[in-house]
Amino acid sequence: MNKIMALTKKELHSYFSSPVAYIILIATLSLFNVLFFMLIDQNREVSLRDIFQVMEFMFIFIVPLLTMKLLAEEKANGTMEFLLTAPLTPTMIVLGKYLSMLIFYSLLIALTGVFYFIVEYFGEPDPYSILSGYIGIWLEGAFFIAIGLLTSSWTRNQIIAAMTSYLILFSLYFSTTFTKYFTGFAENALIQLSTRTHLENFAIGMITASDIIYYLAGIVLCLVLTRISIDHRLWQ
Amino acid sequence: MWLSLLHLFTPYGLTKHTVQITANYLFIKPKSICSCYTVSSFTPLLKGNLVTMLTVEHVSKNFGSFQAINNVSFEIKQGDIVGFLGKNGAGKTTLMRIVTSFLAASSGRVFIDGEDITKNSLNTRQKIGYLPETPPLYNNMTISQYLKFAAEIKNVSAKKQKTQIAKVLEECNLEHVKHKNISTLSKGYKQRVGIAQAIIHEPKLLILDEPTSGLDPIQIQQVLALINNQREQRTVLLSTHTLTEIEQIAQRILMIKSGEIIIDESLKTLLKSEQETNQTSPITLERIFTDRHTLSSPSRNIAVENNGEHV
Numbered sequence: 001m002n003k004i005m006a007l008t009k010k011e012l013h014s015y016f017s018s019p020v021a022y023i024i025l026i027a028t029l030s031l032f033n034v035l036f037f038m039l040i041d042q043n044r045e046v047s048l049r050d051i052f053q054v055m056e057f058m059f060i061f062i063v064p065l066l067t068m069k070l071l072a073e074e075k076a077n078g079t080m081e082f083l084l085t086a087p088l089t090p091t092m093i094v095l096g097k098y099l100s101m102l103i104f105y106s107l108l109i110a111l112t113g114v115f116y117f118i119v120e121y122f123g124e125p126d127p128y129s130i131l132s133g134y135i136g137i138w139l140e141g142a143f144f145i146a147i148g149l150l151t152s153s154w155t156r157n158q159i160i161a162a163m164t165s166y167l168i169l170f171s172l173y174f175s176t177t178f179t180k181y182f183t184g185f186a187e188n189a190l191i192q193l194s195t196r197t198h199l200e201n202f203a204i205g206m207i208t209a210s211d212i213i214y215y216l217a218g219i220v221l222c223l224v225l226t227r228i229s230i231d232h233r234l235w236q
Numbered sequence: 237m238w239l240s241l242l243h244l245f246t247p248y249g250l251t252k253h254t255v256q257i258t259a260n261y262l263f264i265k266p267k268s269i270c271s272c273y274t275v276s277s278f279t280p281l282l283k284g285n286l287v288t289m290l291t292v293e294h295v296s297k298n299f300g301s302f303q304a305i306n307n308v309s310f311e312i313k314q315g316d317i318v319g320f321l322g323k324n325g326a327g328k329t330t331l332m333r334i335v336t337s338f339l340a341a342s343s344g345r346v347f348i349d350g351e352d353i354t355k356n357s358l359n360t361r362q363k364i365g366y367l368p369e370t371p372p373l374y375n376n377m378t379i380s381q382y383l384k385f386a387a388e389i390k391n392v393s394a395k396k397q398k399t400q401i402a403k404v405l406e407e408c409n410l411e412h413v414k415h416k417n418i419s420t421l422s423k424g425y426k427q428r429v430g431i432a433q434a435i436i437h438e439p440k441l442l443i444l445d446e447p448t449s450g451l452d453p454i455q456i457q458q459v460l461a462l463i464n465n466q467r468e469q470r471t472v473l474l475s476t477h478t479l480t481e482i483e484q485i486a487q488r489i490l491m492i493k494s495g496e497i498i499i500d501e502s503l504k505t506l507l508k509s510e511q512e513t514n515q516t517s518p519i520t521l522e523r524i525f526t527d528r529h530t531l532s533s534p535s536r537n538i539a540v541e542n543n544g545e546h547v
Contacts, residue, residue, distance in 0.1 A: 002388065002394075003388065003389050003391075006385060006388035006389050007389065009385075010374070010377075010385050013376070013377070013381070014374065014376050017376040017377075018376065077372070077374075078368060078370045078372050079372045079373070079374060081333075081338055081366075081368050081372055082366075082368070082372030082433070083389070084337075084338055085336040085337060085338050085361060085364065085366045085368075086361065086386075086389045086390055087358045087359075087361045087362040087389070087390060087391055088389055089358065
């Protein structure tokens with residue numbers, strides 16, 4: 001656990017020692033603020049339901065920018081050799097990297113908590129549906145990060161890692177668009193595969209086991225695949 | 237005064253070159269030189285009791301149809317400094333990567349301190365300090381931050397971390413720059429930081445891949461003196477192209493050509509036997525290296541030379 005924490009601290013240090021982390025934090029929060037006020041002004045209701053869906057779409061663009069360097073940069077700089085010849089297992093490397101990004105993402109999400117206090121000041125929002133929405137968006141981000149980490153393990157080029165993440169995330173997000181071409185099992189599979197399907201339930205205050213399993217299974221699958229990807233390179 | 241003291245120890249196994257190199261280093265850091273002389277002068281007495289630190293048994297490595305390492309076997313005893321020589325593309329880095337568990341061998345086995353590296357990889361990696369050809373540094377960290385991170389991932393206990401970092405900073409003569417950002421350091425300093433991370437957890441076996449590559453003559457001597465100081469505590473396997481310098485610190489030479497070991501002898505015996513067969517001119521390691529690489533090369537080598545890369 002100490003080694004995982006050491007890797008996590010190292011990653012967080014690397015984000016916050018460059019202006020990139022601050023720029024992403026400020027730019028994302030500014031954009032959310034603008035969209036939040038636009039939505040409140042348009043809908044005239046004390047709810048964050050729509051803002052969660054906007055956040056989901058925004059995170060498709062933002063998360064790959066955060067995750068693209070996680071392993072690709074280590075490979076490009078030759079520091080992957082340092083990590084893999086140290087007494088660390090690939091699982092420790094994967095968890096250390098993942099945890100660091102999850103902490104950064106949680107900070108970003110926590111800073112949007114101000115939206116709740118704003119809507120509460122103007123009305124009486126349902127705190128449970130807002131909490132449920134936050135759990136949903138946090139799980140979705142955690143899933144996106146796991147996908148970003150996986151694509152970052154495939155290449156030493158950060159741009160390729162980001163582009164591959166975009167391809168996977170857009171495919172997941174827009175998979176419901178293709179349902180009109182399919183029927184039966186395929187149609188249902190596309191609906192269940194879409195991240196939108198699962199976040200919608202959280203956004204309206206409904207937490208179901210199938211939605212939680214969808215995100216957790218996706219996270220675990222991506223982390224296991226990342227570990228295999230590192231292992232495969234190691235023992236090829 | 238220091239020089240006279242150094243000369244006193246030369247009959248105990250130190251060469252004239254060692255005096256010269258350490259004298260140069262003395263100008264920078266006399267304390268370390270003194271300890272290096274004391275130890276190396278007693279090394280021959282300890283030889284009889286030494287255990288095998290590294291065993292490489294029939295190791296081969298293929299990359300597709302290209303055979304980078306071909307049935308290589310050798311042993312290294314505890315406390316040896318072994319010069320690992322070979323042309324670019326001969327297989328030095330590949331073999332070092334196999335020993336450090338970074339690459340898996342296609343066949344054969346490697347033992348570190350008696351333990352098979354594939355059976356208990358974490359344990360054997362704990363016993364190795366490794367400096368790849370390009371020092372693996374994080375440019376956004378200071379030297380202290382980097383060494384702390386290295387200590388944490390290499391199982392140095394929280395209690396010992398501070399003293400261990402202070403010790404390697406002193407040993408590598410980095411104390412005065414410990415708060416500097418790694419990106420601002422010269423190549424020589426970066427190499428020393430690379431060695432510092434490799435020894436932070438007090439490994440038994442130190443593997444250094446061309447640690448003097450790209451350094452100026454003064455930096456080369458500083459790095460070699462630093463490696464020579466490791467003689468006391470650990471076994472060193474060192475690949476390099478600076479043959480005149482390796483003559484001063486290595487006790488044994490391993491020479492690899494086209495993935496095969498062509499020389500595995502103590503430096504003294506090697507020079508002596510070569511001198512006996514060729515009495516017309518003085519024999520140096522550089523001359524042996526050139527002779528062995530210009531005489532009847534296998535076809536594989538010609539292909540490597542023609543294309544400038546592995547084929």
